[in-house]
Amino acid sequence: MSIEDDLRSALRREPAPGGFGARVLAKTVKTEATPRRPLVFALAAALAAAAVIPTGVYEYRERQRGIEARDQLVQALAITRVQLQQARGKIRQVTKRRL
Amino acid sequence: MTKTLWILLAGAMAAFAQQGFDFKSLDKLGANATESANITLDGNTLKLAAAFLSDKDVKDIVTKLKGVYIRSFEFAKPGQYKESDLAPLRAYLKSPQWMKIVDVKEAEETSEIWLRPLATGELGGLAIISAETKEVSIVFIEGTLRMSDIGKLSGNLGIPDIDLPKDGKKSGKKE
Numbered sequence: 087m088s089i090e091d092d093l094r095s096a097l098r099r100e101p102a103p104g105g106f107g108a109r110v111l112a113k114t115v116k117t118e119a120t121p122r123r124p125l126v127f128a129l130a131a132a133l134a135a136a137a138v139i140p141t142g143v144y145e146y147r148e149r150q151r152g153i154e155a156r157d158q159l160v161q162a163l164a165i166t167r168v169q170l171q172q173a174r175g176k177i178r179q180v181t182k183r184r185l
Numbered sequence: 186m187t188k189t190l191w192i193l194l195a196g197a198m199a200a201f202a203q204q205g206f207d208f209k210s211l212d213k214l215g216a217n218a219t220e221s222a223n224i225t226l227d228g229n230t231l232k233l234a235a236a237f238l239s240d241k242d243v244k245d246i247v248t249k250l251k252g253v254y255i256r257s258f259e260f261a262k263p264g265q266y267k268e269s270d271l272a273p274l275r276a277y278l279k280s281p282q283w284m285k286i287v288d289v290k291e292a293e294e295t296s297e298i299w300l301r302p303l304a305t306g307e308l309g310g311l312a313i314i315s316a317e318t319k320e321v322s323i324v325f326i327e328g329t330l331r332m333s334d335i336g337k338l339s340g341n342l343g344i345p346d347i348d349l350p351k352d353g354k355k356s357g358k359k360e
Binding site: 148151152153155156158159161162163165166167169170172173176177179180 | 222224226230231233234235236237238243247253255257287289291294296298311313315322324326335338
């Protein structure tokens, strides 16, 4: 057989198998529903984001507050140290003078 | 009846003395200040701050504190604050819970250190009042402290030296 005969045989018209039209229609109905799926995903993602983002923002703010508090505390302790050292210095001066 | 009244009165006075000092009563002190450091850290803020400290010694001290209050003011010229502006704090510290351990008066400078001893042998607080003609500083620490903690606080403890908004007199390195 020549290649032309093979092609002719492969591309010949054949009647559709029984119930083919119904099956195609059934698939069409299903594919109509699929566009809703991204919407569901988007909604779920939005809900998840709505739950996660405030937590993240809260944690970030708490961290910032903590760092700010730590910096203030370090400054306060440094001032305390200076005051204690100054008082100690003054006591030494007064004691020296009296001696 | 009279005895009961006296007991109630004594209880009320003791409760009043236990209450913390109201730092708003010192607001007048810094009214004319050219530079100031005003720090108020309550117990919750201190706990939050402690979580971000890396030095274990400082962390140990800070976790037992209930409050740290700093008021430090510098003035352009002498006479811009009155000694009477410090009166509310001095009056508070004169309550029986507090004990003055340092009182240095030199010309126009005064340095006072007050401690609040507890029955446990620890301290319930530390207050420092340092007044000069052009500057005044108040340190008020509430909470449980050991004497050794005060020694640590006057040491380095990994706390960086700071440049106070002063004329160079106050430097942690001075001595």
